Amino acid sequence: MTVTPELMNATAAKYRNGTLSIEDTSLEEIASAVGTPVYVYSSEMLKSQYLKLDKALDSLPHQLHYAVKANSTLAVLKTFAELGAGFDIVSGGELSRVLAAGGNPESVVFSGVGKSVEEIDFALKTGIECFNVESDSELMRISQRAEVLGKIAPIALRINPNVDPKTHPYISTGLKENKFGILQEAALALYQQAHADPNLHVRGVACHIGSQISDPTPLFDTLDQLLALIDQLADQGIQLTDIDLGGGFGVTYQDEASFDVNAWGIQVIERLASRGLTVSIEPGRFLTANAGVLLTRVEYLKPSGAPAQADEGHTDEGKNFAIVDAAMNDLLRPSLYQAWHGVLAVQEHSASETRSWDLVGPICESGDWLAKNRILSLAEGDLLAILSAGAYGSSLSSNYNTRNRAAEVMVRGDSFRVVRRRESLQDQLTTEIL
Ligand SMILES: *Cc1c(COP(=O)(O)O)cnc(C)c1O
Numbered sequence: 525m526t527v528t529p530e531l532m533n534a535t536a537a538k539y540r541n542g543t544l545s546i547e548d549t550s551l552e553e554i555a556s557a558v559g560t561p562v563y564v565y566s567s568e569m570l571k572s573q574y575l576k577l578d579k580a581l582d583s584l585p586h587q588l589h590y591a592v593k594a595n596s597t598l599a600v601l602k603t604f605a606e607l608g609a610g611f612d613i614v615s616g617g618e619l620s621r622v623l624a625a626g627g628n629p630e631s632v633v634f635s636g637v638g639k640s641v642e643e644i645d646f647a648l649k650t651g652i653e654c655f656n657v658e659s660d661s662e663l664m665r666i667s668q669r670a671e672v673l674g675k676i677a678p679i680a681l682r683i684n685p686n687v688d689p690k691t692h693p694y695i696s697t698g699l700k701e702n703k704f705g706i707l708q709e710a711a712l713a714l715y716q717q718a719h720a721d722p723n724l725h726v727r728g729v730a731c732h733i734g735s736q737i738s739d740p741t742p743l744f745d746t747l748d749q750l751l752a753l754i755d756q757l758a759d760q761g762i763q764l765t766d767i768d769l770g771g772g773f774g775v776t777y778q779d780e781a782s783f784d785v786n787a788w789g790i791q792v793i794e795r796l797a798s799r800g801l802t803v804s805i806e807p808g809r810f811l812t813a814n815a816g817v818l819l820t821r822v823e824y825l826k827p828s829g830a831p832a833q834a835d836e837g838h839t840d841e842g843k844n845f846a847i848v849d850a851a852m853n854d855l856l857r858p859s860l861y862q863a864w865h866g867v868l869a870v871q872e873h874s875a876s877e878t879r880s881w882d883l884v885g886p887i888c889e890s891g892d893w894l895a896k897n898r899i900l901s902l903a904e905g906d907l908l909a910i911l912s913a914g915a916y917g918s919s920l921s922s923n924y925n926t927r928n929r930a931a932e933v934m935v936r937g938d939s940f941r942v943v944r945r946r947e948s949l950q951d952q953l954t955t956e957i958l
Pocket of ligand 1: 772
């Protein structure tokens with residue numbers, strides 16, 4: 525078994541009559557029509573994941589802000605905009621994408637430690653919901669720009685609660701050693717300064733402690749800290765109306781239990797029911813990861829190890845490399861975080877003997893791999909699906925080795941649409957001057 529039952533249950537990809545499909549559309553059909561590598565998303569799963577979180581907070585005034593950086597493809601943004609989502613952005617570019625997808629600027633929160641003057645001006649003119657401010661200097665800059673433009677800037681302070689989210693160090697953001705947010709000790713004084721500033725409208729408090737969180741305890745610890753701060757501020761006559769709990773809800777990549785949304789929701793409601801605050805969350809990965817796969821074709825097999833025995837994890841002698849047409853420029857997570865992604869053959873039947881394979885891309889880097897030590901039965905030309913690729917896949921892709929970025933496809937039932945055409949070399953060369 526290359527993929528656990530938990531992952532089979534979590535992914536949008538399912539076998540139908542021996543062929544891996546998304547909704548009622550065969551991945552074989554998509555690959556023949558569009559080529560590979562190609563990202564494929566289930567619109568149905570994007571919606572159902574959104575509705576799970578929305579429902580968990582049903583009894584509170586709330587707003588979901590989809591974290592655009594997880595997957596910023598316009599068709600994905602539009603799918604969420606149509607459900608009433610707001611958006612969490614980290615750049616002016618992401619704000620442009622939200623607007624192009626028909627998102628409502630009044631439901632946009634702007635996070636990130638390095639907001640430029642141009643980005644702040646753009647957001648002020650667009651009339652976003654809130655700036656989640658990450659430093660003293662940023663607060664001053666936003667105030668100055670608001671004054672220049674004759675606007676009042678809505679702000680929240682993003683608090684760094686110094687709570688360990690117990691996740692991969694690269695995706696932890698709420699520890700003192702991380703660059704994000706304002707330390708609790710400094711927050712009171714900064715709130716007072718903001719409250720006294722006529723260019724600013726103090727709306728709330730925000731946090732985001734990390735990603736791929738499975739145990740909700742650190743989230744509750746953070747929430748309790750924010751509530752204590754809200755009470756302290758109220759004592760000083762500063763009434764906050766909004767609380768932003770951040771994102772980070774974990775998903776199943778291998779055998780992790782996916783985040784228990786309902787159990788989390790019950791505790792959040794318990795803590796917030798009597799407070800009259802508007803709650804927001806900033807989910808990214810939870811909404812998109814398992815709604816997407818990356819389809820890739822085997823170009824070459826380079827077997828130098830013996831066939832694996834039954835379900836043995838690896839063989840001692842040599843390595844078996846399957847060189848596929850997707851690479852680290854398409855899906856960086858394995859190279860960047862040693863992330864594990866499930867791999868399934870699109871055709872369920874096995875034509876040849878099984879071996880333990882490393883799936884590697886064509887890029888000239890030893891770090892260019894997508895999966896290691898997978899027991900698969902492979903032939904050249906086979907089509908494979910790399911699972912859980914809907915988050916931090918296409919949005920993290922690059923042109924390294926002058927590779928064109930992959931096409932993207934949205935499935936709806938038994939039909940599909942190319943929502944991003946494959947990039948061309950002309951697209952890549954057009955910005956350059958000899
Ligand atoms: C990345 C990010 C998120 C989303 O994180 P996920 O783990 O994808 O849910 C939310 N808020 C902020 C500020 C972020 O930087």
